Amino acid sequence: MxxxxxxxxxxxxxxxxxxxxxxxxxxxxxxxxxxxxxxxxxxxxxxxxxxxxxxxxxxxxxxxxxxxxxxxxxxxxxxxxxxxxxxxxxxxxxxxxxxxxRLDALLREITREHEVMKVYGKLAKLIDETAGALTPGSPIALRVALQKSQEAIQRAEPDPQELRQCLAMLDSATRGA
Known part of the structure; x- marks a missing residue:
């Protein structure tokens, strides 16, 4: 411990x-x-x-x-x-x-993975909510943000920075929608 x-x-x-x-x-x-x-x-x-x-x-x-x-x-x-x-x-x-x-290396890796999973979870939830509310009249910016976000979380090794950027972009797009 x-x-x-x-x-x-x-x-x-x-x-x-x-x-x-x-x-x-x-x-x-x-x-x-x-x-x-x-x-x-x-x-x-x-x-x-x-x-x-x-x-x-x-x-x-x-x-x-x-x-x-x-x-x-x-x-x-x-x-x-x-x-x-x-x-x-x-x-x-x-x-x-x-x-x-070394334990410090393991802790750094576990911490990084934990942060990725937290952002991943938030992004996945926002993707589900956004996709469920999407209409034919939804703005292009929202559709693009949704598409990029879906692509980012489907990668075998999601990039933490890309996930954060997609979360910010999709969150911004949903607020403007």
């Missing part, structure tokens, strides 16, 4: 849930961000990195989950929901792909 302080009510609540579920946990400090994901997860073959971390501190809560079955992961997420806890937005599962990454 990163940025989930034990002394705050939310941190206490999450730790109690983990203990109730019999899931061991560790706190990750900013100084540990230079460690590999594999080392932090206690995987064999990974040793402590002696390089100290000197980058920025991440402010968002983060859960790094390792060696949890799908059922155990679901139990944790369901337990949080049933307890009325807001979900931890940034989460990652240790994989063969990311176990060699």
């Amino acid at each position: 990163y940025q989930i302080p034990a002394h705050q009510p939310r941190g206490k609540q999450i730790r109690e849930l983990l203990e109730r579920l019999g899931m061991p946990y560790e706190d990750i400090s900013t100084a540990m961000l230079s460690q590999t994901v594999g080392y932090l997860a206690g995987l064999a073959g990974f040793s402590r990195n002696t390089e100290s971390y000197s980058g920025p501190e991440f402010s968002d809560e983060f859960l790094l989950m390792s060696q949890l079955s799908r059922g155990r992961m679901d139990a944790l997420l369901t337990g949080m929901k049933e307890a009325g806890m807001a979900p931890v937005q940034l989460k990652a599962v240790v994989t063969e792909h990311n176990q060699h990454w």
